[in-house]
Amino acid sequence: MAGTVDDLTLPTRDGTLVEHVMAAIRRRIASRALAPGGKLPSIRALAQTMRVSKSTVVEAYDRLAAEGVIRSRPGSGFYSAASLAPLSLAELAPRLDRAVDPFWVSRQSLEARREVLKPGCGWLPDAWMPEDEIRRALRGLARTKDATGLTDYGTPLGLAPLRAFLSRRLAEQGVEAAFDRILLTDSGTQAIDLVCRLLVQPGDTVLVDDPCYFNFLALLRAHQVTVIGVPMTPAGPDLGAFEQALGHHKPRLYITNSGLHNPTGAALSTVTAHRLLKLAERHGLTVVEDDIFADFEHEPAPRLAALDGLDRVVRIGSFSKTLSASFRCGYIAARPDWIDKLTDLRIATGFSSHRLAEELVLGVLGSSGYRRHLESLRTRLGRSMAAVVPRLQALGITPWIVPKAGMLLWCRLPDDLDAAVVARHALNEDVVLAPGNVFSPAQSARSFMRFNVAQCTDERVFKGLERAMTAAG
Amino acid sequence: MAGTVDDLTLPTRDGTLVEHVMAAIRRRIASRALAPGGKLPSIRALAQTMRVSKSTVVEAYDRLAAEGVIRSRPGSGFYSAASLAPLSLAELAPRLDRAVDPFWVSRQSLEARREVLKPGCGWLPDAWMPEDEIRRALRGLARTKDATGLTDYGTPLGLAPLRAFLSRRLAEQGVEAAFDRILLTDSGTQAIDLVCRLLVQPGDTVLVDDPCYFNFLALLRAHQVTVIGVPMTPAGPDLGAFEQALGHHKPRLYITNSGLHNPTGAALSTVTAHRLLKLAERHGLTVVEDDIFADFEHEPAPRLAALDGLDRVVRIGSFSKTLSASFRCGYIAARPDWIDKLTDLRIATGFSSHRLAEELVLGVLGSSGYRRHLESLRTRLGRSMAAVVPRLQALGITPWIVPKAGMLLWCRLPDDLDAAVVARHALNEDVVLAPGNVFSPAQSARSFMRFNVAQCTDERVFKGLERAMTAAG
Numbered sequence: 001m002a003g004t005v006d007d008l009t010l011p012t013r014d015g016t017l018v019e020h021v022m023a024a025i026r027r028r029i030a031s032r033a034l035a036p037g038g039k040l041p042s043i044r045a046l047a048q049t050m051r052v053s054k055s056t057v058v059e060a061y062d063r064l065a066a067e068g069v070i071r072s073r074p075g076s077g078f079y080s081a082a083s084l085a086p087l088s089l090a091e092l093a094p095r096l097d098r099a100v101d102p103f104w105v106s107r108q109s110l111e112a113r114r115e116v117l118k119p120g121c122g123w124l125p126d127a128w129m130p131e132d133e134i135r136r137a138l139r140g141l142a143r144t145k146d147a148t149g150l151t152d153y154g155t156p157l158g159l160a161p162l163r164a165f166l167s168r169r170l171a172e173q174g175v176e177a178a179f180d181r182i183l184l185t186d187s188g189t190q191a192i193d194l195v196c197r198l199l200v201q202p203g204d205t206v207l208v209d210d211p212c213y214f215n216f217l218a219l220l221r222a223h224q225v226t227v228i229g230v231p232m233t234p235a236g237p238d239l240g241a242f243e244q245a246l247g248h249h250k251p252r253l254y255i256t257n258s259g260l261h262n263p264t265g266a267a268l269s270t271v272t273a274h275r276l277l278k279l280a281e282r283h284g285l286t287v288v289e290d291d292i293f294a295d296f297e298h299e300p301a302p303r304l305a306a307l308d309g310l311d312r313v314v315r316i317g318s319f320s321k322t323l324s325a326s327f328r329c330g331y332i333a334a335r336p337d338w339i340d341k342l343t344d345l346r347i348a349t350g351f352s353s354h355r356l357a358e359e360l361v362l363g364v365l366g367s368s369g370y371r372r373h374l375e376s377l378r379t380r381l382g383r384s385m386a387a388v389v390p391r392l393q394a395l396g397i398t399p400w401i402v403p404k405a406g407m408l409l410w411c412r413l414p415d416d417l418d419a420a421v422v423a424r425h426a427l428n429e430d431v432v433l434a435p436g437n438v439f440s441p442a443q444s445a446r447s448f449m450r451f452n453v454a455q456c457t458d459e460r461v462f463k464g465l466e467r468a469m470t471a472a473g
Numbered sequence: 474m475a476g477t478v479d480d481l482t483l484p485t486r487d488g489t490l491v492e493h494v495m496a497a498i499r500r501r502i503a504s505r506a507l508a509p510g511g512k513l514p515s516i517r518a519l520a521q522t523m524r525v526s527k528s529t530v531v532e533a534y535d536r537l538a539a540e541g542v543i544r545s546r547p548g549s550g551f552y553s554a555a556s557l558a559p560l561s562l563a564e565l566a567p568r569l570d571r572a573v574d575p576f577w578v579s580r581q582s583l584e585a586r587r588e589v590l591k592p593g594c595g596w597l598p599d600a601w602m603p604e605d606e607i608r609r610a611l612r613g614l615a616r617t618k619d620a621t622g623l624t625d626y627g628t629p630l631g632l633a634p635l636r637a638f639l640s641r642r643l644a645e646q647g648v649e650a651a652f653d654r655i656l657l658t659d660s661g662t663q664a665i666d667l668v669c670r671l672l673v674q675p676g677d678t679v680l681v682d683d684p685c686y687f688n689f690l691a692l693l694r695a696h697q698v699t700v701i702g703v704p705m706t707p708a709g710p711d712l713g714a715f716e717q718a719l720g721h722h723k724p725r726l727y728i729t730n731s732g733l734h735n736p737t738g739a740a741l742s743t744v745t746a747h748r749l750l751k752l753a754e755r756h757g758l759t760v761v762e763d764d765i766f767a768d769f770e771h772e773p774a775p776r777l778a779a780l781d782g783l784d785r786v787v788r789i790g791s792f793s794k795t796l797s798a799s800f801r802c803g804y805i806a807a808r809p810d811w812i813d814k815l816t817d818l819r820i821a822t823g824f825s826s827h828r829l830a831e832e833l834v835l836g837v838l839g840s841s842g843y844r845r846h847l848e849s850l851r852t853r854l855g856r857s858m859a860a861v862v863p864r865l866q867a868l869g870i871t872p873w874i875v876p877k878a879g880m881l882l883w884c885r886l887p888d889d890l891d892a893a894v895v896a897r898h899a900l901n902e903d904v905v906l907a908p909g910n911v912f913s914p915a916q917s918a919r920s921f922m923r924f925n926v927a928q929c930t931d932e933r934v935f936k937g938l939e940r941a942m943t944a945a946g
Contacts, residue, residue: 102821106820107629107820110628111629126621126625129624131620131623135616138612139615143608147599150604150611150799151798152798152799153583153596153799154583154799155583156584186659189823202675215821218817218820219822324623325825325828326622326623326828326832327829328827344576345695347583347688348575348576348691349662351579351662352660352798352801354799354801354830356799357827357829360829
């Protein structure tokens with residue numbers, strides 16, 4: 001576990017050298033470059049690497065030992081103390097402004113009091129959800145003759161009739177997945193997490209779009225992988241940059257939304273999809289297609305899973321956006337051997353699926369009311385989109401594109417405003433926004449912001465936004 | 474999906490050839506080598522592979538089509554008919570070699586047809602669960618005025634009133650955990666998984682009891698850590714071996730059940746608990762106390778979390794054993810800084826908790842009927858334990874101890890029988906058993922078996938067990 005400390009430039013004044021060495025060791029411990037209990041470099045080696053005197057290293061080690069950060073074992077050397085602060089996601093990446101930390105928007109949105117407006121969140125208001133169908137499904141379950149669905153564990157792959165339903169729905173989209181090639185999960189996020197647990201190791205590289213759904217970045221940070229962003233175009237990822245990234249970084253996975261892209265609302269074009277898959281094949285890349293917004297589309301965009309036939313594409317989806325986020329259910333459709341391994345992984349890390357949630361999802365999905373709900377949702381979202389775009393434009397906020405469907409709108413702020421600063425000011429107005437750099441692996445979306453048109457029906461959103469922009473300007 | 478049929482030796486008489494081909498196809502469908510809806514080999518190809526005439530294959534395919542097992546698509550060929558029947562034990566035949574794999578008992582128990590007896594599984598029969606209270610809670614939710622609980626994401630820590638309820642319950646057990654030091658999870662298993670994600674890295678060492686809950690072993694395998702088992706005594710882990718393991722292996726974590734231990738039913742003694750915590754402190758060890766069987770106890774055993782005050786002990790629990798395994802909910806009570814990091818980790822890997830499940834759990838937990846349910850459960854389990862012990866003893870099966878409470882009974886088989894072999898034979902009797910080595914990191918429990926007394930109410934359990942032991946002997 002002994003390693004070098006090479007991530008530093010030296011300070012100029014001698015007095016800070018000891019602290020400098022101490023900080024370097026602390027950083028290596030915090031980032032787990034030095035494992036808990038791991039051996040530190042010898043005094044001589046570290047002095048050489050850091051170009052400091054041996055006595056400087058001795059003093060740094062002594063002081064760290066006094067603090068309990070490291071421990072000396074006579075005749076053997078210095079070791080990181082075992083009772084170490086645990087791995088922290090925040091410490092693994094360069095400290096971001098909290099406002100552009102992926103967790104910031106999640107926590108602000110999830111924790112917000114009910115009177116807070118959330119144009120930055122990624123889901124629909126409660127009143128837009130199929131409440132009547134859910135109540136009906138709950139009453140149906142309360143009456144069910146067979147108590148198994150109420151008390152027993154789910155099966156390893158999840159409720160068979162729901163998997164059969166999904167299999168038929170996927171077939172309508174051109175994705176052939178027999179029901180035993182579908183694993184139900186507790187959410188779309190858990191689906192991606194399981195796939196990452198199966199397919200990537202710490203230190204691997206994973207491609208995402210830039211911008212991409214911010215929680216992909218949080219998830220990948222938890223997997224300790226290197227994330228490379230590929231710039232997004234209105235027709236999908238920039239293929240030149242994509243190919244370059246494949247050659248240069250040899251990524252293991254690419255995670256994307258091809259239907260309606262989060263945050264831009266872009267839809268993959270057929271030609272981009274074909275070329276992307278050819279590149280993936282040439283470079284042995286696996287693609288995770290997260291189709292969470294599929295039900296919002298008027299006309300389905302091409303799907304990588306349909307073109308590829310679930311060979312190197314893993315298809316992920318969930319019902320949290322259109323059905324309910326309170327009883328969650330996602331799925332993975334993939335190669336049979338991967339489904340088998342993912343099932344074992346899910347047993348190991350969660351034991352079984354949430355059977356009652358699956359029963360409820362099936363109850364709602366199978367109802368005629370749900371199909372009507374989706375149709376009215378699409379119409380309502382179209383109207384909201386048409387209403388919100390000019391309201392934002394009146395504030396000088398310009399959509400990157402106007403998406404064909406869905407709730408998300410990716411916009412540039414006027415006057416090179418810093419979206420994170422605007423978002424912080426907006427909190428004082430009880431408005432939760434989603435600043436662009438939360439979505440950007442390269443932090444190249446400083447002046448961008450994601451809006452949710454379904455959460456922009458209240459006049460106070462625009463008032464609060466205007467005041468926050470003025471305060472930030 | 475077209476494949477070869479190569480798992481056959483040819484029959485000697487010509488008259489059976491058609492049936493022979495039919496059996497081969499059926500087997501491929503049953504074993505899922507041919508997926509539902511998958512394409513069968515062409516007539517010519519199969520005739521060649523199986524060294525039979527084309528007319529034999531034609532007749533076999535025609536007969537299978539008449540039976541509805543396969544379907545002909547004119548101009549395209551034959552396809553396996555999509556069947557929605559759940560997986561059956563017979564189809565799992567290829568998995569039999571996995572009899573001491575931790576996943577084996579999980580999958581066998583979770584996938585078993587309803588008529589299969591499961592004395593090896595770790596949960597109560599449906600009829601023992603609080604069905605009426607669950608139906609009442611479902612109806613209550615269906616009527617709730619506020620739709621938020623039906624459609625919206627949960628909060629980052631989980632439903633506040635449920636955390637407050639848990640905080641009061643923990644206080645009754647001497648564990649002080651304010652409600653903001655409790656994180657709700659999707660299950661007890663997910664709780665341990667999150668703690669491992671936070672506290673261990675691949676290559677770390679983790680201590681468990683030997684024997685221990687088999688899914689700990691599966692979970693730790695997924696975390697790529699080294700697992701060291703400490704022999705279990707009726708009063709807790711063997712402290713001599715524990716201390717030696719601490720000095721020798723420098724483990725990061727120790728995971729245990731201190732109330733009612735799985736699989737032995739042992740309860741930690743006060744003196745063992747004190748000494749264990751002193752050793753943990755001296756060696757910088759963190760302890761995960763999984764208290765999943767707490768509600769079965771008549772009188773609570775000492776708890777590490779109560780003695781330690783949630784400093785180096787992380788307390789885990791769930792409601793899957795006494796309330797429902799269909800809507801699952803677990804919790805973690807730990808140091809505030811760990812709860813904060815665990816919350817970020819949960820957002821990254823699952824986004825939010827399952828709000829509806831939390832509402833239902835709270836609805837049932839808070840009902841007067843649930844307290845009565847627990848009381849009658851304890852009595853009923855006591856009676857079952859008293860009835861099952863002599864029945865097993867009559868077969869020469871000896872309990873390691875007779876636990877004070879709970880459903881689990883850890884037993885030694887007579888005549889040095891191999892429990893894995895007995896378990897394999899028992900499958901033919903439609904009885905799922907739990908062979909000892911599934912629970913043993915050191916594979917030192919070859920002649921042991923775990924029984925669930927609540928699943929031993931059917932006479933056929935003992936009949937099947939006796940026949941399986943005879944077949945294995």
